[in-house]
Amino acid sequence: MEAKTTCHSGCGCSCGHNKEEERPNVALPVLSFILLVAGLILDHTGQGWFSPAVKLVWYLAAFLPVGLPVMREAYCEARQKDFFTEFTLMSVASIGAFSIGEYPEAVAVMLFYTVGEMLQNRAVERASQNISRLLDVRPERTDVFREGKYINVSPKEVQAGEGIEVKPGGRIPLDGILQESEASFDTSALTGESMPRTLRKGDEVLAGMIVLGQAVCIEVNRPYEQSALARILALVKDAAERKAPAELFIRRFARFYTPAVIVLALLIVTVPALAGLMMPSFQYVFHDWLYRGLVFLVISCPCALVISVPLGYFGGIGAASRAGILFKGGNYLDAITRINTVAFDKTGTLTTGRFxxxxxxxxxxxxxxxxxxxxxxxxxxxxxxxxxxxxxxxxxxxxxxxxxxxxxxxxxxxxxxxxxxxxxxxxxxxxxxxxxxxxxxxxxxxxxxxxxxxxxxxxxxxxxxDTLKDDAVEAIAKLRKLGVTDIRLLSGDKKEIVESFAKRLGIDRAYGNLLPEDKAAHIREMVEEPGKSVAFVGDGMNDAPVLALSHVGIAMGGLGSDAAIESADVVIQNDQPSKVATAIAIGRKTRTIVRQNIIGALGVKGIVLLAGALGYVTLWGAVFADVGVALLAVFNSVRILNRKT
Known part of the structure; x- marks a missing residue:
């Protein structure tokens, strides 16, 4: 079952409970809630005119605003041959409740399910918006120099080769070449780096940077759609398509889980009936056992897993992006948690590369x-x-x-x-x-x-x-603190130089005089070693074969390095090797959150399912438990976005 689908059946309706194209109408649940509360009050006070017939019509009026949209979704899914969805579960449960006269419970099932879905969707939407706002920070207007003067236009209208001016405190809208002798920029939106970056005439500046101190003139070298920031944003969004193993498992699990619980609900109703026929002493009451089966259906809805697990990985990708780390998919976010061996290239990776x-x-x-x-x-x-x-x-x-x-x-x-x-x-x-x-x-x-x-x-x-990067020693120390003890240095430089750098870094195993094929042979040997999960960290330019051979290839991408973005699974945007440990930490935190969601959702649902089958839980309790578990899982998933990296 997908967390979001799109109707192709021509029925003119949405088939996704997380549909981005239309916002839910808040007035409908409010109307339903008012009618439900009023009906409960009238029922409790014993108003004479509130007869059984009036009661049925009243609760139907309360049910339709929230029930019809869900039943419409169930119909759309059925037309696409997807009969076992959460919409089906809710529809069957509420219709069943009406059939046995449990009108308030029937309304409550749909009302609180709808409210829960709205809150879940809002949490998912906020997570998506946070990531988009985090990355897509380009201004909507810019000053471009044309015909002897500056005119204010949309960045999309500016062509490569034209000059633009950005004032102090303004964000750069397009990639270009700095025309000033020297200027400082805040690059935190791109790299997560808090310290200002000083660039000189001829250096490349990128969309998303903030100008500090003085106005700057920039010669644009890429159109709007090809800027480094546009590529980064596309990369983060595309990452959602590469599913982690846990996400794929949940999808497969949901396909079998929903039909199974429907069958179990039927057995809860029918098996006691057969027992009553075979054992006269057993008093079978259809109303009671049907009620238990309906409770079982409501609590079995797998929304908490279907939504929160993918959202957990999406949140992890967003948190990494804020730290200047780009994961190309949830599968790599999952793979990096298993890394126990890291091999570093030297030049440009642990050293500045500025000879x-x-x-x-x-x-x-x-x-x-x-x-x-x-x-x-x-x-x-x-x-x-x-x-x-x-x-x-x-x-x-x-x-x-x-x-x-x-x-x-x-x-x-x-x-x-x-x-x-x-x-x-x-x-x-x-x-x-x-x-x-x-x-x-x-x-x-x-x-x-x-x-x-x-x-x-x-x-x-x-x-x-060459010189070590400022955080190179810290990078090795952080990896050891995370339990990564097998750290190696591979370089084409002289063996004596490589060993000298390795000693300063605290790396035990260093190899020099390596050609590209020698590096590849080293990584291949490490990967084939039992129990090894290997990450290779290189500059993304001449290390493409080695990046591909390792379990996780991590590139020191630099600002706007196309080669790094192309060849690696993970890109460190600001070239800081210490971000390798940050990437592993974010991956592990994401894995913990996803596991909490899976274990928590299945555990709570298992307990309430058993209690419902034994008659200890009402439909009210079932719907509150279902919505509550789903919301807790969603909020647990998005909290990684607030994690300080």
């Missing part, structure tokens, strides 16, 4: 000429090391040479032809494979070494250093 050149040594050629060659082969690469070399060369006012041919050697470096000479730029492993002799001391350097060879002869090298 700085600390030393340049040329051999046989002038230093500026060596730097020009390095700039030529690295200037088009997005790798952090290449970008560091480019920054260093530009500070020295070095110009690139013309390249006639170039080939990238994955995990090794670059091969190029410059000025008729064969140039190799890469790591020590590349030089050894090509038989190029290099100074022995380079192998002992605890730093990243980029070597250049011209015509198969060593021509010089650069030393570069």
């Amino acid at each position: 700085d050149v600390t030393d340049l040594q040329a051999h046989g050629i002038p230093g500026p000429e060596l730097l020009a060659l390095l700039l030529s082969v690295e200037q088009k690469s997005t790798h952090p090391i290449a970008q560091a070399i480019v920054r260093y060369a530009k500070k020295q006012n070095i110009s690139a040479a013309n390249i006639s041919e170039m080939h990238e050697l994955a995990g090794h470096g670059v091969e190029a032809v410059i000025g008729g000479q064969e140039v190799l730029v890469g790591n020590i492993r590349l030089m050894k494979e090509r038989g190029i002799s290099i100074p022995e001391e380079l192998s002992d350097k605890v730093a990243t070494v980029v070597i250049c060879a011209i015509g198969k002869k060593y021509a010089g090298h650069l030393l570069l250093s």
Whole structure:
């Protein structure tokens, strides 16, 4: 049974008790409640004119405002061959109550069921709105520069390449490139990060950021529909389609559960009748046993499970989004709770990835000429090391040479032809494979070494250093606190460098000199190890195969990183490795809430079902128990949205 369905039968009615397209009419339950209370008072005071016939008409009038919509839903579902729904249960129970003269109970079943549904729907709607408001924070208007002046338009009308101005305190409506020399932004809506972020001219700014301190001019680089925030919002909404195992179980369970309780209700009525025929001493009263069967039907409604379990996962996805963590589905939110092993990439994941050149040594050629060659082969690469070399060369006012041919050697470096000479730029492993002799001391350097060879002869090298992210040590400590003790560091960097970083981080197992295929082999071996549930945390760019191999792939997505969003199951938007522990904690909290809902709903219903079958619960008690359990489960589900991350 679905928590929400749509009628396709042409009957012109809604078939979903959580339908978003139309709001329930509050006046109808109010009218029904007034008539019910008035009828009870008239019945209790013994008014002479309140005859049995008048009483029937009176309670029918109280029943119809709330009963007809539910019976209409049951009819729609039946036309779609779905006969065993909560609408059917309520309809049968109320009609049965009318048939044995229990008019107030018949009205109460429908009235409190309707009120309970309205409250549940409102809670679900609030959860959905909270998530949408949390993410879709773009302003409705913006100032765009056209024909020599700024005009106020909808962001949807702004094209890539146009300039917009955003005043202090205003939210940026579109992705773009900052035109100011420097500006500060509040990025909490996108990343959950409370500290302001300082960006410089040429850096990308994203929709949803808040401008701090001064007005800024931005050159738009993406249309409204393609902004990072639009993609994030779509990702969170699409996540609801990927169901967790518990959600799938509840769906299957509901399909068998509802027919089963209908059969049991019939047995409650018929088995005692057969016993009365076989044992004359047993006094069978049809009215009493039918009443017990109706109570059984009312309390058996599975709304609490059908609504609250998916809502629990949706709430978990929303809470994670507020913390700057994107789960691509409830299935990944569930999978991350089982993680007991985490493997980290180093560069850009636990380190800043912003390398700085600390030393340049040329051999046989002038230093500026060596730097020009390095700039030529690295200037088009997005790798952090290449970008560091480019920054260093530009500070020295070095110009690139013309390249006639170039080939990238994955995990090794670059091969190029410059000025008729064969140039190799890469790591020590590349030089050894090509038989190029290099100074022995380079192998002992605890730093990243980029070597250049011209015509198969060593021509010089650069030393570069990277730094740990501010929360890298905290990230490892938090994981250990959560019970994740098997933490590993995998990197293509030199073994000595990787081991040095691992020691500073408190990671026991570190592996260096790894090519992409070596990383994949490590993860494959870990995944196949019995009892291991493995998460790999990488930058989402060159780690796609490893992210796919792990049980849960977590990408340091950065702001607006398309590659990370594409390749990973979970995306950390602000690149903070400590958010890995936060993601696991949110997943575990969500799992706890979902289990509480399942155990609580089944436990309470089981007790009341048994009590109803034995005649200890009235229809009033049954409907209050059903509505109460459903509401408690729903409110329990949405409380994770209020959890401080």
